[in-house]
Amino acid sequence: MYKVFVNDKPIILTTKxxxxxxxxxxxxxxxxxxxxxxxxNTTNRKKVHIIHHNEKKLLKKFLKKLPNVIAGGxxxxxxxxxxxxxxxxxxxxxxxxxxxKKEPIEASAIREVEEETGVTGLRITKPLETTYHIFKRNGRxxxxxxxxxxxxxxxxxxxxxxxxxxxTKVAWLNKKEIKKAMKNxxxxxxxLVP
Numbered sequence: 001m002y003k004v005f006v007n008d009k010p011i012i013l014t015t016k017x018x019x020x021x022x023x024x025x026x027x028x029x030x031x032x033x034x035x036x037x038x039x040x041n042t043t044n045r046k047k048v049h050i051i052h053h054n055e056k057k058l059l060k061k062f063l064k065k066l067p068n069v070i071a072g073g074x075x076x077x078x079x080x081x082x083x084x085x086x087x088x089x090x091x092x093x094x095x096x097x098x099x100x101k102k103e104p105i106e107a108s109a110i111r112e113v114e115e116e117t118g119v120t121g122l123r124i125t126k127p128l129e130t131t132y133h134i135f136k137r138n139g140r141x142x143x144x145x146x147x148x149x150x151x152x153x154x155x156x157x158x159x160x161x162x163x164x165x166x167x168t169k170v171a172w173l174n175k176k177e178i179k180k181a182m183k184n185x186x187x188x189x190x191x192l193v194p
Contacts, residue, residue: 001013001114002059002062002132002180003057003132003188004020004062004131004132004133004134004143004183005131005132005133005134005186005187005188006036006037006040006041006043006134007009007040007090008186008187009040009045009046009047009187010015010047010187010189011036011040011047011048011049011050011134012047012048012049012050012079013028013050013052013058013059013062014049014050014051014058015051015053015055015058016051017049017051018049021050022045022046023045023046023049024039024045024048024049025049025050025051025057026048026049026050026051027047027050027051027052028051028058028061028062028163029048029052030054031050031065033065033066033119033141034141035066036048037134037141050062063076063143063145065140065143066141066142066143067140067143067144068120068143068144068145069098069142069143069144069145070098070099070108070145070147071096071098071099071108071112071113071144071145071146071147072096072097072104072105072106072107072108072109072110072111072112072146072147072148072149073102073109073113073146073147073148073149074094074095074096074100074109074110074113074122074124074148074149074150074151074155075094075128075148075149075150075192075193076113076119076122076150076151076152077125077150077151077152077153078152078153078155078172079154079181080172080174081175082172082173082174082185083172083173083178083193084113084117084119084170084171084172084173085170085171085172085178085181086116086117086161086167086169086170086172087167087168087169087170087171088165088167088168089102090184091165091185091186092181092182092184092185092186092189093185093186093189094148094189094192094193095104095112095113095116096109096112096113096116096118096146096148097111097112097115097116097165098112101146103188105147106124106149108133109124109147109148109149109151110122110124110151112186113151115162116152116161116167116170117159117160117161117162117167117170118157118158118159118160118161118170119153119155119156120153120155121153121154121155121161121192122151122152122153122155123151123152123153124149124150124151125151125152126149127148127149127150128145128148128149128150129148129191129192130145130146130147130148131145131146131148131188131191131192132144132145132188133146133186133188134148146188148192159171165192178193
């Protein structure tokens with residue numbers, strides 16, 4: 001099973017047909033994805049299920065439905081166990097961004113964290129789950145595939161929020177602050193920061 005978010009509502013990719021109540025089932029082979037996205041954006045429907053019989057091909061076939069944008073991002077920890085957050089476009093988020101041509105995903109993730117926050121001395125400690133969300137740019141829907149990494153740094157300097165990317169604040173948040181920030185964040189970020 002995979003979740004692809006449209007804003008904060010999931011499209012659940014699955015091989016199992018469940019009885020519809022608060023969601024609708026669609027077959028991957030015949031789904032009109034633009035219609036599904038519109039339905040999630042304009043109705044009170046909380047989620048939809050898209051079904052395909054082959055678990056191994058499910059995600060691959062779904063990702064062919066729209067152009068893909070590959071991104072890398074980081075859940076950065078400091079020596080106090082705090083997590084690095086950015087405040088972008090009115091919501092708390094983790095730093096991430098698009099890969100450049102032929103750039104390894106790990107290098108993209110580190111570069112994007114540095115560019116968006118000014119934090120340096122980053123070291124990847126482990127990969128985290130990959131997230132998927134659909135967004136619209138220049139009138140076309142795309143699927144952003146973000147490869148996340150847990151990182152560590154002993155950085156203790158000043159932050160430099162990348163304002164041209166809509167980032168107005170960068171902060172280390174402790175567990176209590178994270179809990180509060182998650183009330184104003186994105187569903188896919190909530191899966192990375194329990």
